[in-house]
Amino acid sequence: MKQQKRRRRRRQDTLVLKLLILVTLVLVVFEGRLIVTMFSHHSQMTAAKLAEESNGITAVDGTITESESEESKDADAAPAVTTGDSASPDAFLAGLPTNLGTPSTGSSAQSDRLPTVSNPDSAAIVPKTDPPVDDSYFADAVFIGDSRMEGFRNASGITQGRFFTSVGMSLSSMTKDAIIQTADGNITVAAALSGGVYNKIYIMLGTNDLGEYDWNSFRDGFISVTQRFLEIQPDAILYVCSVLYVEESKVDSTQYVNNANVDKINSILLEVCEQEGYHYLDLNEFLSNGYGSLIEGATSDGVHIYPDYCKQMLTYLKSHYVPVEEPDETEAETETETESESEDSEVSV
Amino acid sequence: MHKLTVTIGAAAMALCLTACGGGSKEVSVDTAVLAKELLTTVTSDTLTETASDLLPSIYFFEEDSIASGIAYASSGATACEIAVVQSKDAKNAEAVEKLFQTRVDNQSSLYASYNAGEVEKLDDAIIESAGAYTVLCVCDDTDQAEKILEKYGF
Numbered sequence: 001m002k003q004q005k006r007r008r009r010r011r012q013d014t015l016v017l018k019l020l021i022l023v024t025l026v027l028v029v030f031e032g033r034l035i036v037t038m039f040s041h042h043s044q045m046t047a048a049k050l051a052e053e054s055n056g057i058t059a060v061d062g063t064i065t066e067s068e069s070e071e072s073k074d075a076d077a078a079p080a081v082t083t084g085d086s087a088s089p090d091a092f093l094a095g096l097p098t099n100l101g102t103p104s105t106g107s108s109a110q111s112d113r114l115p116t117v118s119n120p121d122s123a124a125i126v127p128k129t130d131p132p133v134d135d136s137y138f139a140d141a142v143f144i145g146d147s148r149m150e151g152f153r154n155a156s157g158i159t160q161g162r163f164f165t166s167v168g169m170s171l172s173s174m175t176k177d178a179i180i181q182t183a184d185g186n187i188t189v190a191a192a193l194s195g196g197v198y199n200k201i202y203i204m205l206g207t208n209d210l211g212e213y214d215w216n217s218f219r220d221g222f223i224s225v226t227q228r229f230l231e232i233q234p235d236a237i238l239y240v241c242s243v244l245y246v247e248e249s250k251v252d253s254t255q256y257v258n259n260a261n262v263d264k265i266n267s268i269l270l271e272v273c274e275q276e277g278y279h280y281l282d283l284n285e286f287l288s289n290g291y292g293s294l295i296e297g298a299t300s301d302g303v304h305i306y307p308d309y310c311k312q313m314l315t316y317l318k319s320h321y322v323p324v325e326e327p328d329e330t331e332a333e334t335e336t337e338t339e340s341e342s343e344d345s346e347v348s349v
Numbered sequence: 350m351h352k353l354t355v356t357i358g359a360a361a362m363a364l365c366l367t368a369c370g371g372g373s374k375e376v377s378v379d380t381a382v383l384a385k386e387l388l389t390t391v392t393s394d395t396l397t398e399t400a401s402d403l404l405p406s407i408y409f410f411e412e413d414s415i416a417s418g419i420a421y422a423s424s425g426a427t428a429c430e431i432a433v434v435q436s437k438d439a440k441n442a443e444a445v446e447k448l449f450q451t452r453v454d455n456q457s458s459l460y461a462s463y464n465a466g467e468v469e470k471l472d473d474a475i476i477e478s479a480g481a482y483t484v485l486c487v488c489d490d491t492d493q494a495e496k497i498l499e500k501y502g503f
Contacts (some may be wrong), residue, residue, distance in 0.1 A: 147463075151425030155397035162406060167425065168463030183409035183448060183454040300395065304424040307397040 116284035118267035132319040145204030155307035156314040170208040191347030207242035211256035243292035390488035392430035396421035428467035442478040449485040
C-alpha cells in the first residue's frame with residue numbers, strides 16, 4: 001500500500017513538474033515580446049539584440065532597405081525599441097537614451113547610437129548652449145518650411161515668431177510659387193519675407209525633395225534661394241533644420257521617402273551650412289531611434305510628428321542657438337575715440 | 350378685418366426680421382467648451398490647441414477686434430482644423446467669416462497639389478456665426494459638427 005502511495009506521489013510530482021515546464025515554455029514563447037520590452041528599458045544593447053532577433057524589424061546597422069521596410073509593415077505589433085506611447089511627453093525618452101545637448105559622438109553611453117549627421121565634428125552644427133532662451137528669442141525670427149514646420153507651429157506651444165509655411169513646400173515651390181497665405185491670397189516666400197525685418201531665419205525644407213536625385217541641382221538651388229533670403233534680410237542668422245527622419249513602415253511609398261534619402265539630403269544641407277556659414281540644427285539628435293530612423297510611434301503617418309515631439313523640438317531650439325555677443329561698452333567707446341582721432345589726424349594732414 | 354390683416358402682416362414681418370438676423374442674435378458661448386466638443390468630429394488627425402498669440406498671424410484678423418479665440422490645428426498631415434472666435438462686436442463677425450473663407454480657399458489651393466483627398470474636407474468646411482461668435486470647422490463628420498453648432502445656437 002505504502003509503495004503504491006509513493007508511486008502515486010511520484011507520478012503527481014512528475015505531472016506537476018511537467019505542467020510547470022509547459023507553463024514556462026508557453027510564457028517564454030508567447031510572452032517573449034514582453035520580456036523584450038522589459039529588457040529594452042534596462043539596456044540599449046540588450047534591446048537592440050532582442051529586436052534584431054524578433055523578426056529583424058530594425059536593422060542594427062541603420063541601413064533600412066526598402067525590402068526590409070516592406071517586411072516590417074506590421075512593425076506596430078512587433079517589439080519596437082521604444083514604447084511608442086505618444087500621449088506621454090517623456091514617452092520616447094523611456095525607450096532609448098536621448099541627449100539633447102551632446103553631439104552624437106559624445107559619451108560612451110551614446111557610442112552605440114548611429115550618428116545622425118555625416119560629419120559630427122562639423123563646426124556648422126549648433127551645439128547645446130546654456131542658458132536656454134525663452135520664447136522672446138523668437139520674436140524677431142521667421143520660420144520657413146513645409147507641413148512639418150507647420151505642425152511645429154501648431155503643436156509645439158511656441159508663442160513668438162512669424163511662420164511662412166506651406167503644406168507640400170519643396171525647393172522649387174519655395175523659390176517661385178505663391179504658397180504663403182495672406183488675407184488677400186497666397187504670395188511667394190520672398191514676397192512674404194520682404195514684409196518685415198527678421199534677425200533669425202529658420203528653414204525646414206527637404207522632405208518634399210526626397211525624390212530629387214539630382215542632388216547637385218538641389219544643392220545649387222538651396223544655396224541660391226537662401227542667398228536670396230539673406231539679401232532680403234541681410235542681418236539675419238540663418239538656421240537650417242535637418243530633415244526629420246521618417247517611420248518607413250507607415251509611409252505610403254518608401255520609394256522616395258526613406259531614411260537613406262533623409263541622410264543623403266541632410267549631408268548636403270550640412271555641407272551647404274559649412275560652405276555658406278549657416279547654422280545646422282541636428283533635430284534628429286533627439287528624434288532618432290538610434291538606428292537611423294525616427295522613433296517608433298512618433299507619428300501617425302510616418303512623417304508628421306505628434307505634439308509631444310513638437311514640444312521637444314521647441315525645447316531643442318531653445319537650447320541650441322548662436323549666442324550674439326553684445327558689443328562691449330568700453331570697446332565701443334575706445335573705437336569711437338580712435339575713429340575721432342583718426343578723423344582729426346586726417347583733417348590735420 | 351383690416352386690423353387683423355395688419356396684425357398678421359406685422360407679426361410676419363417681425364418673424365422675418367428675427368429669422369434674417371441670425372448674426373445678431375443674443376448668444377453666449379464658452380468658446381473653449383465648444384471647440385473641444387467640435388474636436389470630436391475630427392478622427393483622421395491629432396489636432397492640438399495652437400498658442401493664441403499666433404492666431405492673428407494665421408487667420409489675419411485684427412487683434413483689437415477680437416475678444417477671445419481658440420484654435421485646434423493639424424499635425425500637418427490633414428487639412429482639419431477648428432477655430433472659434435469671439436469678436437468684441439457682433440458686427441465684426443461677418444469680417445471674420447470672410448477671413449475664414451479666405452483661409453479655406455488658400456488651403457484648398459495648396460492641398461490640391463499636396464494631398465487632393467483633403468480638398469473635399471475643405472469644400473465641406475463649416476463657417477458659421479451666431480452673435481459675436483464665428484466658427485471654422487474642417488472635420489471628418491460635418492453632420493455631427495452641424496448638430497453641435499445647432500445646440501450652441503448657431
